[in-house]
Amino acid sequence: MFALLHMGSILQEDRATLRQNWGWYVGLGLLLTLLGILGLVFVGAATLLTIVFVGWFFLIGGLAEIAHAVFKKGWSGFWLDLLAGVITAVAGLFILLQPAGGAKVLTMLIGIMFVIDGIFRLGAGIAIKNPYRGWFIIQGLVSLLLAVFIFSEWPYSAIWVIGTLVSVDLLIDGLRLTSFGFAVKQLPPGDGPVVSTSA
DSSP, X not given: OOOXXXXXXXXXXXXXXXXXXXXXXXXXXXXXXXXXXXXXXXXHHHHHHHHHHHHHHHHHXXXXXXXXXXXXXXXXXXXXXXXXXHHHHHHHHHHHHOHHHXXXXXXXXXXXXXXXXXXXXXXXXXXXXXXXXXXXXHHHHHXXXXXXXXHHHTTGGGGTHHHHHHXXXXXXXXXXXXHHXXXXXXXXXXXXXXXXXXX
């Protein structure tokens, strides 16, 4: 949803700081927007880069958890901490050594998440009587359709699903920050309302 800016109130000195740094918001926003567009154009490369990042994240996080367990040896959660660290590190190593296999597994997990999200939103839309129930039902159906599409194309969907989702997220964040930067540039110097980045 593209409801990115809303009105709020902040101190005058904070407002002045925002106005002085509007260019940084715009610059970062344009960079993220460009990365999002490039990711959508080269979606396979975006998927690979994301998988490699996730692999390193898991590997480093697992090693850190192992180190924490070793240094804190003697406490009751030692073996649980150590086991969790080993599993996380091995998962990261597997992803780095077999990025295609890692992409397939993560794509399958994303499909399952869409199924769960779709069922939850459909159930909420049907059970809850409020003016927004239609949106819940629509979002639930869209999530289920995405899941069906991912599963029907699997394992080939692993090539584009992750890269597309990450690129769209970068694109939305970029547009949000760019809009915010131009909005704070127009802020009046005196008291009054100001835009906020919180959704």
